[in-house]
Amino acid sequence: xxxxxxxxxxxxxxxxxxxxxxxxxxxxxxxxxxxxxxxxxxxxxxxxxxxxxxxxxxxxxxxxxxxxxxxxxxxxxxxxxxxxxxxxxxxxxxxxxxxxxxxxxxxxxxxxxxxxxxxxxxxxxxxxxxxxxxxxxxxxxxxxxxxxxxxxxxxxxxxxxxxxxxxxxxxxxxxxxxxxxxxxxxxxxxxxxxxxxxxxxxxxxxxxxxxxxxxxxxxxxxxxxxxxxxxxxxxxxxxxxxxxxxxxxxxx
Numbered sequence: 206x207x208x209x210x211x212x213x214x215x216x217x218x219x220x221x222x223x224x225x226x227x228x229x230x231x232x233x234x235x236x237x238x239x240x241x242x243x244x245x246x247x248x249x250x251x252x253x254x255x256x257x258x259x260x261x262x263x264x265x266x267x268x269x270x271x272x273x274x275x276x277x278x279x280x281x282x283x284x285x286x287x288x289x290x291x292x293x294x295x296x297x298x299x300x301x302x303x304x305x306x307x308x309x310x311x312x313x314x315x316x317x318x319x320x321x322x323x324x325x326x327x328x329x330x331x332x333x334x335x336x337x338x339x340x341x342x343x344x345x346x347x348x349x350x351x352x353x354x355x356x357x358x359x360x361x362x363x364x365x366x367x368x369x370x371x372x373x374x375x376x377x378x379x380x381x382x383x384x385x386x387x388x389x390x391x392x393x394x395x396x397x398x399x400x401x402x403x404x405x406x407x408x409x410x411x412x413x414x415x416x417x418x419x420x421x422x423x424x425x426x427x428x429x430x431x432x433x434x435x436x437x438x439x440x441x442x443x444x445x446x447x448x449x450x451x452x453x454x455x456x457x
Contacts, residue, residue, distance in 0.1 A: 210324075210326070210435075210440075211288055213440065213445075213448060214326035214327055214328050214404075214444070214448075215327050215328060215329040215401060216270075216287060216327040216401070217287075217288055217324075217325070217326055218285060218286075218287055218288075218323070218325040218326070218327075219286055219289055219292065219295040219296075219323070219324060219325075220283065220284065220285035220286075220321075220322075220323040220325065221283070221284045221285065221299040221302070221303075221320070221321065221322055221323070221424070222281060222282070222283050222284075222320070222323065223282040223283075223302075223303070223306065223312070223320055223321075223420070224280060224281050224317070224318040224319050224320075224321075225281065225282070225312055225317060225318060226280070226315075226316050226317075226318050227280070227316055228280055229277055229278070229279065229280060229281075229282070229312070230310055230311060231259060235309065235310070236261055236277060238309060239277070239305060239309045240261070240263045242305055242309065243263055243275055243298075243301065243302070243305075244263065246298075247265075247273055247298065249265050249273075250263050250265050250273055250274075250275070251266075252264050252265065252266065258278075258279065259279065260276060260277065260278045260279070261276065261277045262274060262275070262276040263275050263276075267287075270287070270288055271286075271287060271288040271289070271290070272286070272287050273285070273286050273298055274286075274287075275298070275302060277310075282306060282312070284298055284299045284302045285323075286298060292428070292432065296428060299424065300421065300424065303420045303421050303424060304421070306420075314412065314417050314418040314420070317412055317418055317420060318411075318412075319410060319411045319412070320409070320410045320420060320423055320424065320427065321407050321408070321409050321427075322407070322408045322424065322427040322428055323405060323406070323407045323408075324406045324431055324435055324439075325403065325404065325405040325406070326403070326444065327402070327403050327404075328401055328402040328403075328404070328447055328448065328451055330401070330402055330451050330454075332454055333386050334362075334384035334385055334386040334400075334402045335359040335360055335361060335362040335386050336358065336359055337402060337447065337450050337451055338359070338363070338382055338384055338402065338447070339352070339362045341446035341447045341449070342362075342364060342382065342443065342446060342447070343359075343362065360386075361384070362382075362384055363381070363382065363383050363384050364380075364381065364382055365379065365380070365382075366379070366380050366381075370408075373413065375410065375411040375412075375413055376408070376410055376411075376427075376430075377408070377410075377411075378406070378407065378408055378409075378430070378434060379405075379406070379407040379409065380404075380405070380406050380407075380443065381404070381405050382402065382403070382404050382405075382447070383403040383404075383405070384402060385400035385401065385402065385403070402451075404439075404443060404444065404447070406431065406434070406435060406439050408427040408431045408434075409427075410423045410426075
């Protein structure tokens, strides 16, 4: 359950992204009608605003640390829940977005470029993020030999890997770990770091031209894959090493 993932990190995110081939409708009535339908189902989503580049967002109050959000960009529909109480807490919102987009935004199976399901975690740490990532994820790898060099220390460790999960390469998994510590440049004064190390795990599905793309069916399959791989691969091999190293460094 997502509640148990919350105990492994400082913030847990469960997001969905639908990227489209064509630009989304920009008419005032269409945009407002879509968000009004979302708000009808989730009444606490009362904050509506426009960002730059005509991006529109509807979200809950963020002050409690747990909130929902939905955005419309030029060619992307996004939906997410921060620190959800359960997977289903987020999935029900995502499914509503997928159900509404053909009728209210004119997004059909031909228009979908790809569909992403994303599980993400933030780990608060005020020290050097690159050192944590290098020690946790590269300590037993070939990269570790570089640290034997005189005065060597990690200054840019943001690994990202994409693997195919299907023979046609249309189902893919991406794992990335991002350091927020700035890369050192000679002559610059490094600022104290107070942001989080971010881990993101994405299951992406590209439609096949051989058959009609069923977004809801694909979403269900992607969620299943994401849950399984998070439990079997990501948590023991990425999350646990990161949290262990952070805990050790806080004690020293």
